[in-house]
Amino acid sequence: MQAPAQKPAVRAFACPNCGGGMELRGFQHTRSAVCIQCLSVLDTSDEKIKILQKFDNRQRVRPIIPLGTRGKLHGTVYEVIGFMVRTITVEGTQYSWHEYLLFNPYKGFRYLTTYEGHWNDVVPCHGLPAAATAGGRKAAKYLDRTYKHFQNAMAETTFVMGEFPWAVKVGEKVENDDYVSPPYILSAERDNKEVNWSHGTYMTGAEVWSHFNLPGQPPPASGVFANQPSPHQGRVGRIWKTTLVWLAIWFVAVVFFGISAQNKLVFDQAYRFEPRTAERSEASFVTPVFELSGRTSGVDVEIRTDLANNWAVFHLALINEETGQGFDFGQDVSFYSGVDSDGSWTEGSRSESVTIPKVPSGRYYLRVEPEADASAPAVRYQLQVRRDAPHVGWLMLVLPFLLIPPIVVSLRSASFEGARWAESDYAPSSD
Amino acid sequence: MSRLANCPSCGAQVQFRFAQAVQTACPYCQSVIVRTNVDLEKVGEVAALPPDPSPIQLYTEGIIGNKAFQVVGRLTYSYEQGFWNEWHLLFHDNTTGWLADAQAQYAYSQLVAPPSRLPAKGKLKRGQTFHWPQGEFTLTHLTVARYVGFEGELPFATDGRHEETVFADLKSPTAAFATIDYSEDPPLLFMGRIVTFDELQLKNLKMFEGW
Numbered sequence: 001m002q003a004p005a006q007k008p009a010v011r012a013f014a015c016p017n018c019g020g021g022m023e024l025r026g027f028q029h030t031r032s033a034v035c036i037q038c039l040s041v042l043d044t045s046d047e048k049i050k051i052l053q054k055f056d057n058r059q060r061v062r063p064i065i066p067l068g069t070r071g072k073l074h075g076t077v078y079e080v081i082g083f084m085v086r087t088i089t090v091e092g093t094q095y096s097w098h099e100y101l102l103f104n105p106y107k108g109f110r111y112l113t114t115y116e117g118h119w120n121d122v123v124p125c126h127g128l129p130a131a132a133t134a135g136g137r138k139a140a141k142y143l144d145r146t147y148k149h150f151q152n153a154m155a156e157t158t159f160v161m162g163e164f165p166w167a168v169k170v171g172e173k174v175e176n177d178d179y180v181s182p183p184y185i186l187s188a189e190r191d192n193k194e195v196n197w198s199h200g201t202y203m204t205g206a207e208v209w210s211h212f213n214l215p216g217q218p219p220p221a222s223g224v225f226a227n228q229p230s231p232h233q234g235r236v237g238r239i240w241k242t243t244l245v246w247l248a249i250w251f252v253a254v255v256f257f258g259i260s261a262q263n264k265l266v267f268d269q270a271y272r273f274e275p276r277t278a279e280r281s282e283a284s285f286v287t288p289v290f291e292l293s294g295r296t297s298g299v300d301v302e303i304r305t306d307l308a309n310n311w312a313v314f315h316l317a318l319i320n321e322e323t324g325q326g327f328d329f330g331q332d333v334s335f336y337s338g339v340d341s342d343g344s345w346t347e348g349s350r351s352e353s354v355t356i357p358k359v360p361s362g363r364y365y366l367r368v369e370p371e372a373d374a375s376a377p378a379v380r381y382q383l384q385v386r387r388d389a390p391h392v393g394w395l396m397l398v399l400p401f402l403l404i405p406p407i408v409v410s411l412r413s414a415s416f417e418g419a420r421w422a423e424s425d426y427a428p429s430s431d
Numbered sequence: 432m433s434r435l436a437n438c439p440s441c442g443a444q445v446q447f448r449f450a451q452a453v454q455t456a457c458p459y460c461q462s463v464i465v466r467t468n469v470d471l472e473k474v475g476e477v478a479a480l481p482p483d484p485s486p487i488q489l490y491t492e493g494i495i496g497n498k499a500f501q502v503v504g505r506l507t508y509s510y511e512q513g514f515w516n517e518w519h520l521l522f523h524d525n526t527t528g529w530l531a532d533a534q535a536q537y538a539y540s541q542l543v544a545p546p547s548r549l550p551a552k553g554k555l556k557r558g559q560t561f562h563w564p565q566g567e568f569t570l571t572h573l574t575v576a577r578y579v580g581f582e583g584e585l586p587f588a589t590d591g592r593h594e595e596t597v598f599a600d601l602k603s604p605t606a607a608f609a610t611i612d613y614s615e616d617p618p619l620l621f622m623g624r625i626v627t628f629d630e631l632q633l634k635n636l637k638m639f640e641g642w
């Protein structure tokens with residue numbers, strides 16, 4: 001024997017307050033409904049419709065998705081049957097969000113909530129979330145995921161339209177706790193009797209518009225919402241991993257070039273320069289010839305002086321005795337020191353060195369031309385030439401280029417998270 | 432026990448799908464028939480059930496876990512939020528269970544022996560926890576309900592069920608579900624889990640015009 005398939009009769013009735021005609025979409029699930037004309041809240045749980053609450057001339061709010069609109073979520077058609085505005089007050093400012101009640105006679109009820117262009121697809125939790133802590137803060141654990149506590153507030157129902165499977169009332173207050181783990185949000189609603197948990201998944205306005213086939217453009221999202229997924233999520237870790245690999249390669253290169261260089265002292269000679277006589281006698285001279293052997297590599301020329309509160313400039317040339325090919329270079333050396341109110345200070349250095357890269361092997365000499373203030377005292381200095389000097393300066397120049405991308409990504413991610421948590425109970429400025 | 436019997440009121444043939452059924456309704460004369468040993472006894476007339484928005488009906492078929500079932504009976508309760516159904520499921524291996532259906536949210540459970548002594552009705556408190564081998568359960572909802580009516584076959588007789596009954600709903604972190612039913616003394620424990628409409632793979636559902 002087969003029971004005949006029956007469809008529940010569509011309930012149609014007249015509003016006991018204004019007489020306006022009403023039809024219910026939520027079958028016998030509907031326990032209360034709001035008259036479209038006079039906005040009275042009606043108790044529909046019985047054949048005899050009773051008025052639960054009369055509309056008190058508060059401002060009408062227009063749902064951006066009209067009641068009766070059908071859309072597809074997760075492959076199932078849902079119909080918008082209810083709409084409510086809920087308001088919280090934080091530090092004297094009211095914030096309101098909208099909730100759409102969606103219905104499918106087989107799959108039941110779910111909600112779409114929206115605030116400032118951000119959307120969430122919300123369903124009741126099947127399991128019971130457990131209290132937890134994350135980083136010393138309140139958190140909730142649900143199905144192996146930890147949600148950080150975001151906000152506690154009293155949420156008041158401030159406007160209703162459509163129909164609901166419970167007795168809805170304007171002015172009703174519940175304590176609301178939100179926990180986030182983007183793109184998910186976990187909410188606990190507590191009245192004086194019980195706690196009801198729900199689970200939301202972030203949606204963009206564009207997704208809602210496409211699922212519900214709505215005309216025009218969705219309102220633009222402003223700011224960062226509590227459970228809005230960060231565009232940088234996962235990127236920070238990934239880019240630092242890549243950077244670590246490059247840093248390891250870089251470090252190996254530095255060590256390789258450093259160790260493989262012989263850095264052999266091939267010339268070492270002390271001189272004295274008398275600036276006062278430099279005008280009369282030619283200051284320029286050439287050193288004895290020295291051998292630069294082996295592969296083409298760097299040459300390091302170090303100048304050590306005994307300058308005291310003075311400066312000197314050394315014009316130098318490293319010249320190949322056989323070919324006459326020369327490498328011209330110059331180096332300033334200056335050293336100042338003194339004592340002031342902050343204590344003793346120094347500026348500059350008595351010694352400087354210059355590295356000439358890629359010098360072929362051969363017999364070389366230096367042409368040296370010191371220069372200093374004509375009134376300065378004599379300068380003693382020492383010239384040291386080293387063959388196959390470690391040439392890692394260019395590697396140091398590479399370093400910032402390796403580090404800039406991960407630092408930029410980290411900063412952007414931190415700023416996104418900062419904007420998210422600025423709206424929470426844990427904003428840095430609030431208590 | 433025989434699967435076929437005659438209605439003690441009108442004589443029509445009554446077929447039992449569930450061999451251990453204790454109560455059924457005669458499909459012809461709407462008598463409530465209770466089976467005692469081998470006899471059938473008419474104990475009253477079937478009360479009209481309220482219009483039901485559930486997509487499930489008698490003889491709907493589905494799957495829990497990997498066991499196929501057929502709906503053979505239904506109990507309806509009324510409570511603060513309206514009505515809910517307890518669908519009596521008969522599995523192909525002749526075991527039974529219940530599918531609760533309230534506002535199109537579904538929970539499956541079956542009668543189990545309580546792992547520990549269940550609290551007395553007056554000692555129930557929301558938030559109290561039970562550490563059982565099946566998991567840690569927390570009492571989330573206390574519902575006072577009234578039996579409204581039945582259809583199909585039930586494993587017990589419903590006569591005398593007119594008092595308000597307390598049901599304590601328990602949930603675990605992993606969506607396990609339990610109900611302590613205080614309609615009997617000592618109370619009964621039903622245990623199972625919250626299920627989704629899709630996983631039940633239901634067939635022979637009610638059709639809704641426009642859906």
